[in-house]
Amino acid sequence: MAIERECTVEKAVSLFKEGFSCSQAVCAAYAEHYGLNRETALMISGGFGGGIGRMGETCGAVCGAIMVIGLKHGSVWAEDKEAKQKTQSLVGKFAEKFKSRNNTIRCRELLGCDISTPEGFKRAMDEKIIPTRCPKFVRDAAEILEILDCGVRSEE
Numbered sequence: 001m002a003i004e005r006e007c008t009v010e011k012a013v014s015l016f017k018e019g020f021s022c023s024q025a026v027c028a029a030y031a032e033h034y035g036l037n038r039e040t041a042l043m044i045s046g047g048f049g050g051g052i053g054r055m056g057e058t059c060g061a062v063c064g065a066i067m068v069i070g071l072k073h074g075s076v077w078a079e080d081k082e083a084k085q086k087t088q089s090l091v092g093k094f095a096e097k098f099k100s101r102n103n104t105i106r107c108r109e110l111l112g113c114d115i116s117t118p119e120g121f122k123r124a125m126d127e128k129i130i131p132t133r134c135p136k137f138v139r140d141a142a143e144i145l146e147i148l149d150c151g152v153r154s155e156e
Helices: 002-018 022-034 038-048 059-073 081-102 108-111 118-126 129-147
Strands: none
Touching: 002 129, 022 038, 022 059, 022 129, 038 059, 038 108, 059 081, 059 129, 081 129, 108 129, 118 129
């Protein structure tokens, strides 16, 4: 199982390097483990890259990881308070661990520029900030999913 987990972390990084957004890379790397096909995962997570629609807000890798937590632990019944509580708790723990590695979960702070502005986006492109910095955030998100046992489905 450890090898499969490592492979899934690498798959997330590889998907990002292929050109998928950070949110797509994390979500799609894990989706099939939870019954969601790759294409649907890529479509659902597509709008979250660049800090949600390139607004520079919550990092897309973080958003993708939150989707994975929901795939594993999310509720499917409105009255399932236990699943809701577990999901919220894990999202909080995930955010804490991501912040401990990167000081923030905000895209513009992680990148050091505001990609929601034309000037900031141009700077990010000219200086190749996204392909330089974001693979680490994708890797961190996937590794933290594994630490929290929210990544590859464990034998239960």
